[in-house]
Amino acid sequence: MKLFGREPSLWISTIGSLLSLVAGFGLDWLTPGQAALVIVALNALVGVANGLRVRPVSPVVFTYAVGSIAALVAAYGVDVSQSIVGLVNGAVLSILALLLRGNVSPVESLPEAVQVHPGKSPY
Template structure:
């Protein structure tokens, strides 16, 4: 899955913002349709992250939280954009704190070691 590289959450954000921008500037997409599109994108990215990381259930949890909120809003939850953003930011922070202890970069430790200083 080279397209995701190390930034799959950015792709999900791009999909969500793209749908909102298109709807704001004239595309005839109902709130329900936006909710379904964003929920599907969030669920797919969460699933892809869980598969790519092999042991990262946190990504799947965050994808589920995003999908659940998108669907709830699509079906009548009356939260402002600010309220939704705060809830998702809190969920992301909690998951990130847990994920940080669970995920290792796919590069060997030797590749990130600092090179010795010379000429000092």
């Protein structure tokens, strides 16, 4: 996966160094801790983008994204309780199940002649 022709890790490291530079000036709106959390959120969002491209889609990447974004929001002083994060995670997973369930189907058992048994080669 590439973003604007570059690997995501290059973008994240560049953004991280720029945020660290800005945080180093002692501005009120960005502390070093908040800069680190922005990088965590960016990593989670890039992980979600990558997770969408992999099949089957793993709901876990979305759970990490919700948790890291909640940590970022809390770092800026918004009161985010664990119950709210859990509710949002539950909603995200329900939406994912609704969207992705149509892409998953059960696999029928293979005929006995085709099944591979431990220790026996099918050939």
